[in-house]
Amino acid sequence: MPEKTYDPNAIELKWAARWEDPALYQASADATRPKYYVLEMLPYPSGRLHMGHVRNYSIGDALARYMWMRGYNVLHPMGWDAFGLPAENAALKNNRQPREWTLSNIEHMKKQMKRLGFSYDWAREVATCEPEYYRWNQWFFLKMLEKDLAYRKDSLVNWCPECATVLANEQVVEGCCWRHEQTPVEQRALEQWFLRTTAYSDALLDEIKQLEAGWPERVLTMQRNWIGRSEGSEVDFEVEGGGTLRVFTTRIDTIFGATCVILAPEHPMAAALVRAEDKARLKSIIDDPGRKDPKQLDKEGFFTGHYAINPFNGRMVPIWIGNFVLMGYGTGTIMAVPAHDERDFEFCTKYGIEVRPVVRPVDDILPLVVGSAFPDEGIVESSGPFSGLPSAEARRQMNAMAAEKGFGKSAITYRLKDWGISRQRYWGTPIPVVHCKACGIVPVPESELPVRLPLDVQITGAGDSPLASHAGFVNTPCPRCQAPARRETDTMDTFIDSSWYFYRYCDNTNSGAPFESSRIAYWFPIDQYIGGVEHAILHLIYSRFWTKVMRDLGLISNAEPARNLFTQGMVLKDGAKMSKSLGNLVDPDEIVARFGADTCRLYTLFAAPPEKDMDWNDSSVEGQSRFLGRVYRFVTRNVDRRGVAGEPGAADRRALRKLHQTLKKITGDFDGRWHFNTSIAALMELVNELYLVEGEMTGSSMGSVLNTLVLMLAPLAPYMAEELWEELGHQGPVFRQAWPVFDEDLAREDEAEVVVQINGKVRARILAAHGTPGEILESMALEDAKVAPQLEGRQVMKVIVVPGKLVNIVIR
């Protein structure tokens, strides 16, 4: 049969139509087969896929298809992280209703995904903006409220006076509003909803152990840092004239060197302690936008006029306000020990506060004059009964004493804070509570869920959430006393949506519960989660938190959502992240239109190993298209040669040998490092070799070569593989066929090539039968025509033989 010309669009459109069959990628629980849950992070439906998505999903799709071929029961779902601010911005800018805008984006992106040939079970699709989904956000919120894991408190938020609304941290640019670049953002106290993530600090930290085998070390380190567990002590300093200030310190052993106490400016007692004439100064420190950026900040502060008493030695120390003290960490109050802390040293020397050394280096004396802080551990001195003790022992005894006398204790603090989830926005999950004058905050009864987001709202971009001015939404009878009341108008942070969506995939049509536990028990944990490293902290910590809460609610039994995590690299163009503003976007649609989806996918896998950043190169893409054309022509022109009789010869052996060497390589890549770039290189080598021996091959090897080649291609270039599988006369789908079996004997070279080195430099190569003993190799090497002359008159000191590989002759 004459070869056919490769026309990617004709082939791919034909199969894309057939792949509309929802049964094709459908997963259902099956106790007879091992399950495999492969998950890629769901996209925000911004309107179009970008190359980062294509890369992420090409990796996941290759894996899903491979696991199918290995006989696993594969779950491979997809959904939409569909709530969020861009929908409101689009509403403002283009006068489109957020839901309508979001759904039309989803429609387009889904079309793109289908065109790219990703093997998703669309029957399990989830869009988080639909009431069928977000009602369970609300349900979980009520459960957390019951368990005291959700609560309300005053907190400081970023407030833009111009917009008259709260800003997310990401919307504060250099201390100013992103929309009003001249307007400094103020800190305002506002009542907000929080989830008690800190109740799980230790679980989140300790259960990282379960992830060490399957998550990148880098991500786990980032999470450990984020949780930031720190062991120390809390000590109460009595304020002269009434009250107590509690400080947190990790270095209680230096407490005899404390020469002042410093409060964060936001500290609740700060306003009461500062003199009337300093009130304005205090406010200006609080609102100073420079405090967001510690690098730029000069340490500043002032004396309050009050003193506190160090309980260890009874000494009076001045109480200061300091702009570098964080309210959000520890107790918001520190004891300054300038002799042993660099920051305290900087602050105290600036304001002429006493520096009193109390720790000496183990092999040195206590200095009289201090030129810089000595922050290391050492031997405690000038510290009453504790003098002479090493730092660690001093801490132990001081903690014990503080506890005994009741003015302190050992304590642990965390950097991790409770999760503030209130957003004064429209396009998110309504928080299901009602504010009643008589009853206070009343949860919406479960039976009344979902609290639906009204669709007929005016989005102005200023002031409160648009929900606040929607009378039909706001006005509601109190669920408890039926008196007129107001609904909560804040919505939930969208990170809630993505914290548990992968559970919903397992049972996405359930209208009586978020999911049925037995389904989770079958599919969980996720066997492989794939996404960008930019989610290492927020999404992946919230997801872990949510999983632990659900476990403690008795809904699931797994402690962690995902056994394995893979973080793929970014897609760059000209060394920079692709972005609209840089004008270096590459549109997947254009690539698909020009070369087809197989080429596009193959290139994202070929250009770099998946965990590394890859730089997009237009002309390099063509190489993948060329390769697919070579495969296509080879297979189509040789289909009919499969049955042709003939004595198998050297060409057949060569073809089969390379075939099985390639199979070994690719199987190893899938089971190991996922370096698909080398898998594809191996396939190219195979095809190159086949072109060379093609003319001499007989029907005896052609059949197995064609079949195995197409099967190996199936996870990487699914359209091509499916088309050729049909050309070969088989019933599809190709990704449901068994992965080919590796044959060691066919893969083996006839003879081993052994490198002969003299003093480490390659001088000759010899061929020897496999298993040739070392002594024989050594004498073959020494007698070799190229080697022997170079040994004339030299003394052979040593010969190192690595059987089957190398002989190194050391001469003098």
Place this chain on the structure above:
RNA sequence: GCCCGAGUGGCGAAACCGGCAGACGCAACGGACUUAAAAUCCGUUUCCCGGCAACGGGAGUGUGGGUUCAAGUCCCACCUCGGGCACCA
């Protein structure tokens, strides 16, 4: 400042356990096919030196040292780039 990761041809990269550096692809060049071009097929391509040539010699994986018969790979110091964290008391 601290903690990771990386640095290999003109370019993207490979070398997985210390054993032939540069597989595979891009680009470039040469040849075949063609009236011509594209496409395709077959070659060459790390650099330097010698040779008409097959070939031979030398250098070479950011820099400097070290370990080893043997180092891109291991150890020490440094440089550059990327990422994360950063008054966390």
